[in-house]
Amino acid sequence: MTMQIDVKNLSLQFGNHYALKDVSFQLSDNKIYGLIGRNGAGKTSLLSLLASFREPTNGTLKINGEIPFENAKIMQQVNFIFNKDNQDETEKLERVLGDVQRYRPNFDMEYANYLVKKFNLPIDKPIRKLSKGMQSAVNAVIGLASRTPITIFDEVYNGMDAPTREVFYQELLEDQSEHPRIIILSTHLVSEMDYLFDEVLILNKGQLVLHEDYETVVTKGASITGASEAVDAFTQSMNILNTKQLGNTKSVMVYGELRDVDRKLAHQNGLEVGPISLQDLFIHLTEGEE
Numbered sequence: 001m002t003m004q005i006d007v008k009n010l011s012l013q014f015g016n017h018y019a020l021k022d023v024s025f026q027l028s029d030n031k032i033y034g035l036i037g038r039n040g041a042g043k044t045s046l047l048s049l050l051a052s053f054r055e056p057t058n059g060t061l062k063i064n065g066e067i068p069f070e071n072a073k074i075m076q077q078v079n080f081i082f083n084k085d086n087q088d089e090t091e092k093l094e095r096v097l098g099d100v101q102r103y104r105p106n107f108d109m110e111y112a113n114y115l116v117k118k119f120n121l122p123i124d125k126p127i128r129k130l131s132k133g134m135q136s137a138v139n140a141v142i143g144l145a146s147r148t149p150i151t152i153f154d155e156v157y158n159g160m161d162a163p164t165r166e167v168f169y170q171e172l173l174e175d176q177s178e179h180p181r182i183i184i185l186s187t188h189l190v191s192e193m194d195y196l197f198d199e200v201l202i203l204n205k206g207q208l209v210l211h212e213d214y215e216t217v218v219t220k221g222a223s224i225t226g227a228s229e230a231v232d233a234f235t236q237s238m239n240i241l242n243t244k245q246l247g248n249t250k251s252v253m254v255y256g257e258l259r260d261v262d263r264k265l266a267h268q269n270g271l272e273v274g275p276i277s278l279q280d281l282f283i284h285l286t287e288g289e290e
């Protein structure tokens, strides 16, 4: 089943502070969505609204046409995975997985056990005695094996070491291709995770500054390098994100449609056109004063 998420003019306020301001978007395909933003940008706020942990101050959030808050049927379809505090969790992994299986109808215990082995997790130790990275891996196992139609991972990979994160990414891609669902990954690890994303949402200071297909993002951005005057002339009507100058050489990062004819023209003027990464775009779309 494909779920549909409709977010319209959504705001969340804490006192006078807007954690989210007038955010609108739709997610309607079983894809992997990357939600990126700097510290305090509003990622967790948005995800906690999607997971019905709280209600918006303004605007509407609908899942399959229904308001999810206190809506048991919809909440069943959403799984919000985050690194929760497990210091009081005296249960062992085996038991915890059994509990999850009871309330997640798509939970696949065989797959969970396979992941437990992949992540080298001990099943006979209380969760609270596992290392931080292992606890993150436990959350990853629960999130993947539950196969919930809307699965949200809020930076669970932050506690994992690089090889463990790699295992998570590979398993995520593989399981998503076999059991497609909406997966939302919030992260700061943009350059490491960008290849996972089908679509990208960038939040900046509570506002959505970009929602695009990953392929489109990558083809729309370019760096133009060459003699200052030639770069200035070529980019004068373009959306410039960043400029670097070294002697008479200038490198400008632009974002917008760069047609084939533009690329040819750049070449004729001795300019070099290079790609920009999602990380570059993220940095320059979200820089500025705090």
Ligand SMILES: Nc1ncnc2c1ncn2[C@@H]1O[C@H](COP(=O)(O)OP(=O)(O)OP(=O)(O)O)[C@@H](O)[C@H]1O
Binding pocket: 014, 018, 019, 037, 038, 039, 040, 041, 042, 043, 044, 045, 046
């Ligand atoms: N319970 C709360 N009470 C007051 N302000 C809050 C609360 N939760 C979040 N905020 C504020 O809302 C803003 C957005 O916070 P949020 O946790 O959503 O950001 P984030 O993008 O997830 O950040 P990070 O990457 O650092 O986890 C921040 O300015 C934060 O201080």
